Amino acid sequence: MAIQILPPQLANQIAAGEVVERPASVVKELVENCLDAGATKIDIEVEKGGSKALIVRDNGKGIAKSELELALARHATSKVASLADLESILSFGFRGEALASISSVSRLTLSSRQQDASEAWQAYAEGRDMAVKVQPTAHPVGTTVEVVDLFFNTPARRRFLRADKTEFTHIEEQLKRIALAKEEIHFSLRHNDKLVRQYRPARNDRQRQQRLASICGSAFADRAFMLRSSNDDLALTGFLALDDDKARVSEVQYFYVNGRVVRDKLVNHAVRQALEEAGVAQAAGFVLYLTVDPHEVDVNVHPAKHEVRFHQARYVHDFILTALQQGLSQRTSLLNDEPAL
Ligand code: ADP
Ligand code: MG
Numbered sequence: 467m468a469i470q471i472l473p474p475q476l477a478n479q480i481a482a483g484e485v486v487e488r489p490a491s492v493v494k495e496l497v498e499n500c501l502d503a504g505a506t507k508i509d510i511e512v513e514k515g516g517s518k519a520l521i522v523r524d525n526g527k528g529i530a531k532s533e534l535e536l537a538l539a540r541h542a543t544s545k546v547a548s549l550a551d552l553e554s555i556l557s558f559g560f561r562g563e564a565l566a567s568i569s570s571v572s573r574l575t576l577s578s579r580q581q582d583a584s585e586a587w588q589a590y591a592e593g594r595d596m597a598v599k600v601q602p603t604a605h606p607v608g609t610t611v612e613v614v615d616l617f618f619n620t621p622a623r624r625r626f627l628r629a630d631k632t633e634f635t636h637i638e639e640q641l642k643r644i645a646l647a648k649e650e651i652h653f654s655l656r657h658n659d660k661l662v663r664q665y666r667p668a669r670n671d672r673q674r675q676q677r678l679a680s681i682c683g684s685a686f687a688d689r690a691f692m693l694r695s696s697n698d699d700l701a702l703t704g705f706l707a708l709d710d711d712k713a714r715v716s717e718v719q720y721f722y723v724n725g726r727v728v729r730d731k732l733v734n735h736a737v738r739q740a741l742e743e744a745g746v747a748q749a750a751g752f753v754l755y756l757t758v759d760p761h762e763v764d765v766n767v768h769p770a771k772h773e774v775r776f777h778q779a780r781y782v783h784d785f786i787l788t789a790l791q792q793g794l795s796q797r798t799s800l801l802n803d804e805p806a807l
Pocket of ligand 1 (some may be wrong): 495499501502505524526527528529537540542543545558559562563564565566609695
């Protein structure tokens with residue numbers, strides 16, 4: 467075969483292979499877009515584990531009619547315009563790939579209305595075979611993305627979907643991770659018309675405890691103590707809880723870097739070392755939030771953005787270690803300032 471440029475739909479489907487693994491990855495991308503749009507309320511509806519339909523509604527700033535079609539195009543983003551932007555990224559999105567990818571493997575409807583717009587508009591794309599259609603619709607300020615028949619035109623992918631229940635469990639897990647990062651946002655999740663999760667905004671420590679309990683379980687929330695540590699460059703806050711005879715809470719392990727959940731060996735190592743040095747025999751669960759100058763961390767390592775690279779890995783590791791050691795030695799439970807033990 468001679469060298470040829472791939473047709474756009476095929477290029478998008480290949481890109482979708484990286485970003486859109488299963489319904490839960492669609493939920494992740496769509497919800498992150500809501501957050502980037504400044505939404506405070508995000509409602510998710512799922513039908514049949516997401517393989518039939520996935521609907522995500524937000525009350526964010528919306529998309530202008532003139533940009534609806536562009537929003538579905540590949541490499542179209544309102545979040546990065548230069549390499550400098552990319553090096554100091556704070557938004558979740560920056561690749562401009564999610565909507566293009568998802569719309570290339572589903573029937574996607576994007577409905578939106580901006581604050582000052584007199585009308586709402588809707589764009590529809592079906593596997594991106596046909597041109598995007600834009601028409602008026604009824605919609606409050608904000609955006610709704612409806613993804614129907616995911617992978618209908620990529621049978622190999624569709625075959626990889628698991629039972630509805632399994633796919634839905636992945637969606638719930640995805641939502642947990644995001645809800646833990648954004649305590650001020652109201653989330654709801656429905657499956658087959660039934661309300662399954664509802665996370666209310668937390669504005670004080672009591673509400674924080676309730677939200678932590680509804681997301682991570684009350685066993686974790688009841689045992690959790692708070693950490694708060696910072697220096698000129700870094701800050702670490704969050705919760706740590708230890709396993710005991712009555713409950714195993716060490717399965718709860720979430721680590722965030724600038725609001726983005728990551729898996730990082732460095733973090734697990736610091737946690738293990740802190741426990742060891744403190745002479746704690748049990749394993750620990752944690753929900754930790756690291757804040758770092760975005761210039762000091764590279765998030766553009768993997769399309770799904772689960773990995774990060776710290777420019778000063780050793781320094782970050784040692785900071786986390788010290789913060790955990792302090793936390794362990796001063797253990798204060800969430801609801802009162804008295805030592806938990
Ligand atoms: P990225 O998030 O990387 O920019 P996406 O394909 O996810 O790429 O989205 C493309 C663009 O569409 C975004 O940059 C944004 O301008 C717009 N957009 C997508 N979802 C929403 C939403 N829920 N509210 C407002 N704008 C949105
Ligand atoms: Mg996005």
